[in-house]
Amino acid sequence: MSFYKFVLSVFRLYSKVFYKYEVIGAENIPDEGNIILAANHKSNLDPIFVASAVKNRKVATIGKKELFNNKILAKILDKLCVIPIDRDNPSISTIKTILKKLKEGYAIGIFPEGTRVKGNAFGDAKAGLALFAIKGKANVIPISIISGYSLFNKVTIYIDKPISFEEYYKQKLSADDYERLSGDVLEVIKDNYYKK
Template sequence: MNFYKFVIKVFKVFSKIFFKYRVIGSENIPDEGNLVIAANHKSNLDPIFIAAAIENREVAAVAKKELFKIKPLAYILEKLNVIPINRENPDISTIKNILKSIKNGYVLGIFPEGTRIKEPGFGEAKAGLSMFAIKGKAMVVPISIISNYKLFNRVTIYIDKPISFEEYYRERLNTKDYERLSQNVLEVIKENYYINSK
């Protein structure tokens, strides 16, 4: 068993022991093809819950570069396919690495809001989600993480059907266009969040 699979098993065990963890819609993650998964973000536990939910593909997540300054953590993150990014000003090499990971068959994991939104509600979507999906010719799967993050309480991972941006592959888009398309995905995440929170 490789390191990635071992850690994912640990994440699954952790999620099921300490939370009433359930996944709805796992069949909506295709076994192959370019794919980006997009989820809301309120807790440091979110990457664990997401990784534990994706059983049929390896995820390459995007994370703030500051995490890589801690050497032992950096080593683990690299083993887990995590790609460091400067959230304020991503450079060309980072963007190329992200697109390469999609091309190489990894599922790109991204939080459209770009950071944790600790207060109730949601933030605004950043351009990155749709930009990576369009430039990587990837479908986007919206995922809603529904939890109050209290031990032994319910955690629901709701995985919706893939969204295609194929009609935009040949378009010349600006930052505002990418933000609008990313926001459209976030609206789906929000809708599923509120429907399944009841």
């Protein structure tokens, strides 16, 4: 068993033992094709909950580069396919890494707000989500993580249908355009979050 699979099995066990963990809409994640998983971000547990929900694809999650300052943690994150990113200024090499992972069949995990936003509020979506989706010709799957994050309480992972940006593949888009399109995805995440 690979390190990735072993850790994922631990994540799933943790989610089931310590939370009333429920996944709705797992069938909306296709077995193949370029996809980006876009979820709200309110807790450090969110990457664990998202990865645990996806059983048919290997997930490469985008994480803030500061997490890689610790050498031991950096090695673990690397083995778990976490891609470091400068949230304020993503480099060309980071974008290339993300596009490469998409080509290799990974589902890319991203938090459109770029940082944690606690409580029931939401932040603004960053341009990166739509940029990666359009450059990588990937469908975006909105995921709403609905939880109070208290031990032994309910965690619902609501996975919606894929969103295609195909109509924009050949268009020249501005940073504002990318932000607007990312915001459209975040609106779906918010709607499902408040609905459930």
